[in-house]
Amino acid sequence: MNELSARGRWIRVAATLVFGALLLAGTVAGADDDFPFGPFRMYATGPDPNGDAKDTRVEGVDTSGRTVQLTEGNSGIRRAEIEGQEGAYVSTPSRLAEVAAAYQEHSPGAAPLREVRIVVRWHGIEHARPTGTYRDQVIAAWTRP
Template sequence: MVATVLCGGLLLAGTLYGQDDDFPFGPFRMYSTGPDPNGDARDTRVEGTDDQGRTVPITEGNSGIRRAEIEGQQQAYVDTPSRLAEVAAAYQEHSPAAAPLRSVRIVIRWHGIEEARPTGTFRDQVIAEWTRP
């Protein structure tokens, strides 16, 4: 009985005053909040341009780098775009038969949302770009 009351008290305190770091006794904000029903939805991708001018999607399969790793360090790439040279090197290492990349960029595609429904519109925003010297 004491353990139940103690856990209940911790859950209540965590709900009212806690942060993600207090999980499981604090809210896990990813599930406890919702997006703006009229706000654009973001979709981050990494792409390169090869020496022939073709756009190449950079994926875990052809670079060994997960999208979550890029998103987790996104601000570092924005602050120092030259770090994207490492992504180009990883791509070349994992795809040796492919043409070398001339540039790599992080692009956010903002999908239009109105009343919690997609509008079918989007706009792309390049937030970091590296070009081979």
């Protein structure tokens, strides 16, 4: 077995000190974007035990008046993509026309959509347990002109 040279030991100690300092600085003053040197708060905090739980969905209304849940299977768009850009859809609901077009492309035999909306279902929670109640809130809607 070969022994580590003095220079090699010095490089390892220096690298350990640099990475340790970055980790400490990120922990004290960092944000999620600084990961892996900052805290990843997404898993470090818990939800309010009496706060409502958010469940987002995208739905459309076709030309026959039928409500269709839009999924990755029938539109090619994942729910996470919609949730990740939720603010953009709320500020510019006309962007939902692209979701209608994606639905038509992935579901060629289906009736065209005349409306697309993002709906948040707020499930009631008390003492960290579901109450069985909910309320729906439409946060963005687009209607075909």
